[in-house]
Amino acid sequence: MTDTASRPGFSSFALDRCDDLRSDPHALAELLAHPAARQILLRGLDPVGDGAQLARVPLAHDARLDTHILLGKDEEGAPLFVALGPPGLPHGGQFAPRVWEMAAELGPEELSLYGCARSLVDWHARHGFCAVCGAPTALSRAGWGRRCPSCNAEHFPRVDPVVIMLAEHDGRVLLGRQPRFPPRRFSALAGFVEPGETLEGAVARELYEEAGIRVRNVRYVMSQPWPFPSSLMIAATAEAEDDVITLDEKELEHAFWASADDVRAAMAGDPAAPFIAPPPMAVAHHLLRHWVESV
Numbered sequence: 001m002t003d004t005a006s007r008p009g010f011s012s013f014a015l016d017r018c019d020d021l022r023s024d025p026h027a028l029a030e031l032l033a034h035p036a037a038r039q040i041l042l043r044g045l046d047p048v049g050d051g052a053q054l055a056r057v058p059l060a061h062d063a064r065l066d067t068h069i070l071l072g073k074d075e076e077g078a079p080l081f082v083a084l085g086p087p088g089l090p091h092g093g094q095f096a097p098r099v100w101e102m103a104a105e106l107g108p109e110e111l112s113l114y115g116c117a118r119s120l121v122d123w124h125a126r127h128g129f130c131a132v133c134g135a136p137t138a139l140s141r142a143g144w145g146r147r148c149p150s151c152n153a154e155h156f157p158r159v160d161p162v163v164i165m166l167a168e169h170d171g172r173v174l175l176g177r178q179p180r181f182p183p184r185r186f187s188a189l190a191g192f193v194e195p196g197e198t199l200e201g202a203v204a205r206e207l208y209e210e211a212g213i214r215v216r217n218v219r220y221v222m223s224q225p226w227p228f229p230s231s232l233m234i235a236a237t238a239e240a241e242d243d244v245i246t247l248d249e250k251e252l253e254h255a256f257w258a259s260a261d262d263v264r265a266a267m268a269g270d271p272a273a274p275f276i277a278p279p280p281m282a283v284a285h286h287l288l289r290h291w292v293e294s295v
Contacts, residue, residue: 008224008233009281010115012108015072015080022141028065036078039068040117044090047102047114054110056080069120069143071113082117084139089125103281111281115227120144122229123157131155160231163202164190164284166291167213169240169257173291174211175275176255186258186266186275187284190233203236211255212246215239221290224283235287263292 021027031037038056041048048055059068059081068081103111120143127146130137135150146155166188167174175186191206193199200218207213215238224233245255258266258275265273267289278284 006286007108008222008283008286009103009108010112010225010227011223013112013116013225014109015074015113017072018070018079018142019144022070022144025065028070028142031070031073031079032059032063032065032068032081034079036076037081038078039063039081039083040071040113042082042085042117042121044085045118045122046099047106047118049102049106049110051105052107052110054106054114065142066139069117069124069139071117071120080113082121084143085121085125089122112225115225119225119227119230120157122227126229127155158230159225161193161199161202162190162226162231162233163193163199163206163236164188164233164287165203165207165218165236165238166287167207167211167215167238167240168291169243171295172243172257172259173237173263173288174207174213174240174245174255175258176211176252177275178251179253181253182276184276185278186254186256187278187282188235188287189252189255190284193234199234199236203238207238207240210248210251212244212248214241216241221287222283226283233283235283235290237287237291260292260295263288267292 037059039059041055041057067084071080071082073079106114128136130148130151130153132153133148133151135148137146137148137155140147144157176189177186189207189210191202193202203218204215207215218236218238221235221237223235226233243257247255262274266275266277277288
């Protein structure tokens with residue numbers, strides 16, 4: 001998938017991440033002092049901007065490497081930073097409607113830049129103390145890590161893998177909805193990958209736990225960074241052995257088998273469709289499109 005319009009949201013990060021410079025204090029100081037260096041603005045964890053672009057401002061004259069994260073350099077070599085969040089920053093899994101309103105306006109690369117910045121700022125806000133000895137930690141590697149000065153342990157931003165999948169049976173796919181979804185919205189089932197588990201195993205386990213469906217022939221389709229707070233959505237399809245649904249009502253409010261015509265109608269925004277499809281920003285939208293175009 002090379003066309004940014006065909007990608008899920010947050011999937012078009014375009015900066016040079018400068019991994020080779022993150023441990024070079026001299027190079028980082030030069031980037032911080034670069035006349036074209038800019039800082040993108042966040043309001044807490046929310047994006048700030050006007051229309052299709054995030055707000056960018058020159059770095060303050062007293063900006064420091066221990067309070068700013070280097071996101072990378074653009075095509076012209078201009079460095080781009082984001083400041084660490086203030087104390088008491090809300091947990092990154094929480095988001096207000098403004099996030100979705102602004103995210104819908106941003107261009108693909110700007111949305112991806114916001115997602116990267118949000119995840120990093122949130123991670124630092126939640127990892128101020130060492131998981132080994134409990135001592136306060138300090139920013140390291142230009143914001144792509146933290147180091148404990150007490151026990152010298154290093155900590156790095158984590159990404160939580162989540163499988164999101166369509167089980168297929170007799171030309172239909174299984175869709176479900178959680179109570180928090182907007183009315184009539186249905187999506188692919190999803191769940192976190194557990195320790196010691198393959199992606200294929202997670203797909204099979206989640207489908208069985210949430211809907212009682214046994215599957216085989218799991219096939220990877222695509223992935224999507226999801227910065228709420230820092231997940232990687234891994235989309236797949238699988239073949240169901242039968243179509244008998246046994247719903248886990250703690251996880252899902254309802255589930256049903258949708259035909260290809262049902263999916264086409266929902267993707268087209270037909271008010272007569274039996275469900276409302278996930279928005280184009282979500283990988284579930286692209287997974288449904290991938291499936292319906294293949295049948």
